[in-house]
Amino acid sequence: MNSNIESHSHHISKQFNVELEDVKNQLLEMGGVIERQIADAMQSLLDGDSGLAAQVLSVEDRIDAMEISIDEECSLILARRHPAASDLRLVLGVIKAVRDLERMGDESAKVARMAIKLSEEGEFSQGHVEFRHLADSVTKMVSAALDAFARYDAEAALEVVRADVAVDMIYGSVMRSLITYMMEDPRSITRVLNMLWALRALERIGDHAKNIAEHVIYLVKGMDVRHEKLEVVEDQLEELLGD
Amino acid sequence: MNSNIESHSHHISKQFNVELEDVKNQLLEMGGVIERQIADAMQSLLDGDSGLAAQVLSVEDRIDAMEISIDEECSLILARRHPAASDLRLVLGVIKAVRDLERMGDESAKVARMAIKLSEEGEFSQGHVEFRHLADSVTKMVSAALDAFARYDAEAALEVVRADVAVDMIYGSVMRSLITYMMEDPRSITRVLNMLWALRALERIGDHAKNIAEHVIYLVKGMDVRHEKLEVVEDQLEELLGD
Numbered sequence: 052m053n054s055n056i057e058s059h060s061h062h063i064s065k066q067f068n069v070e071l072e073d074v075k076n077q078l079l080e081m082g083g084v085i086e087r088q089i090a091d092a093m094q095s096l097l098d099g100d101s102g103l104a105a106q107v108l109s110v111e112d113r114i115d116a117m118e119i120s121i122d123e124e125c126s127l128i129l130a131r132r133h134p135a136a137s138d139l140r141l142v143l144g145v146i147k148a149v150r151d152l153e154r155m156g157d158e159s160a161k162v163a164r165m166a167i168k169l170s171e172e173g174e175f176s177q178g179h180v181e182f183r184h185l186a187d188s189v190t191k192m193v194s195a196a197l198d199a200f201a202r203y204d205a206e207a208a209l210e211v212v213r214a215d216v217a218v219d220m221i222y223g224s225v226m227r228s229l230i231t232y233m234m235e236d237p238r239s240i241t242r243v244l245n246m247l248w249a250l251r252a253l254e255r256i257g258d259h260a261k262n263i264a265e266h267v268i269y270l271v272k273g274m275d276v277r278h279e280k281l282e283v284v285e286d287q288l289e290e291l292l293g294d
Numbered sequence: 295m296n297s298n299i300e301s302h303s304h305h306i307s308k309q310f311n312v313e314l315e316d317v318k319n320q321l322l323e324m325g326g327v328i329e330r331q332i333a334d335a336m337q338s339l340l341d342g343d344s345g346l347a348a349q350v351l352s353v354e355d356r357i358d359a360m361e362i363s364i365d366e367e368c369s370l371i372l373a374r375r376h377p378a379a380s381d382l383r384l385v386l387g388v389i390k391a392v393r394d395l396e397r398m399g400d401e402s403a404k405v406a407r408m409a410i411k412l413s414e415e416g417e418f419s420q421g422h423v424e425f426r427h428l429a430d431s432v433t434k435m436v437s438a439a440l441d442a443f444a445r446y447d448a449e450a451a452l453e454v455v456r457a458d459v460a461v462d463m464i465y466g467s468v469m470r471s472l473i474t475y476m477m478e479d480p481r482s483i484t485r486v487l488n489m490l491w492a493l494r495a496l497e498r499i500g501d502h503a504k505n506i507a508e509h510v511i512y513l514v515k516g517m518d519v520r521h522e523k524l525e526v527v528e529d530q531l532e533e534l535l536g537d
Contacts, residue, residue, distance in 0.1 A: 115520070118521075119518050122518070123518070126386065129372060129382060130379075133376040139369065146389070150393075230484065230487065233480075233483060234480060237483075240483075275366070277358070
């Protein structure tokens with residue numbers, strides 16, 4: 052699909068290749084842990100399973116340790132290997148993506164905490180359908196962003212950027228309907244608010260998936276697409292992919 | 295106060311010094327713009343001044359451009375100069391801090407958008423006292439974090455990390471009182487929610503100030519304090535400062 056995949060495999064130092072592959076693999080491994088966290092946090096909320104939610108919270112330390120370890124390995128590569136061009140972009144991309152993954156972990160923990168609160172407050176299924184809908188979309192975004200990173204696939208990454216627009220629309224519409232519900236039944240305020248916080252955490256997980264996708268586009272194409280309007284990104288990418 | 299300040303000023307290449315100073319100054323300049331944004335966003339909400347809020351929103355593009363420009367300059371330094379030790383930590387610290395500043399800008403924009411909504415919905419002063427209180431604390435944190443970066447002052451940075459604990463407590467108590475108010479007067483739900491989102495944005499600005507402070511501790515002391523309990527950080531820093 053693109054020539055940058057090969058460019059990472061021709062270094063004078065074989066050890067350098069190993070190190071680059073290693074941080075990338077560590078990032079993807081952390082990504083796998085985060086995907087599990089997100090899925091468990093969502094499930095704990097939908098099933099009112101506070102045991103599963105507690106399990107999500109117990110993994111946080113491990114994620115923090117992964118973040119610090121990957122960050123340190125990237126610093127070492129920069130200090131010792133002086134990477135340039137696409138190698139440098141890969142290392143910087145990993146440094147940035149690892150932070151997004153850690154934040155996704157934080158947001159999953161928020162969902163888990165809301166799951167515990169909601170299960171303490173007793174049966175409450177308002178917003179579940181919408182939560183599941185948003186959860187499915189966000190889960191797909193996260194998985195697609197990590198796949199795009201694994202395969203250095205800028206086109207797939209652009210799909211993730213596109214998907215975020217749809218997720219934000221679903222989020223906006225769910226919020227409005229829950230707020231209406233809360234106004235009609237003020238006794239539900241506390242529980243609806245907990246659901247709102249959980250939904251907001253999902254929406255932010257989607258934002259971080261979009262960020263990772265943008266890092267992929269940058270590392271593959273050397274093009275910084277943050278803050279660009281989607282159409283502009285598509286035009287620029289089309290030109291680049293057309294080469 | 296500490297020896298790392300000097301270590302940045304003894305390079306074989308004078309031009310290298312200039313470049314390092316330059317990205318640092320660009321970061322601090324961006325910090326100044328963000329401080330102004332935060333102050334204006336807060337004021338627009340308290341005064342119901344949607345003109346001022348619109349002005350905050352109009353500066354977003356300039357902030358995005360600053361982020362990208364600083365990021366690119368850091369990449370160039372890494373590619374050309376191969377910084378090591380404290381110089382490398384400075385460049386990586388700038389790359390990380392610039393992202394936090396940009397997020398602070400995003401959160402200020404959220405406050406400004408809430409200010410516009412609140413002013414459209416008519417007179418509503420519920421939560422103003424608490425908003426101002428939280429705003430003052432957060433403003434001080436941001437300013438202190440940037441000062442600590444400017445002076446490579448790890449002790450001052452630790453104060454910022456400490457302050458975040460207090461800000462989170464204020465935030466929690468304000469949230470509870472506003473939710474109680476909303477339950478007592480359900481007609482206020484929409485407006486209280488807008489105030490809640492604005493308060494949450496403030497709290498997140500405080501989080502980002504804490505992040506910047508942690509980057510300062512890392513760049514000065516080479517110590518990664520993210521995710522550490524505050525007491526552990528203090529003990530470690532005491533040991534390091536005692537040297």
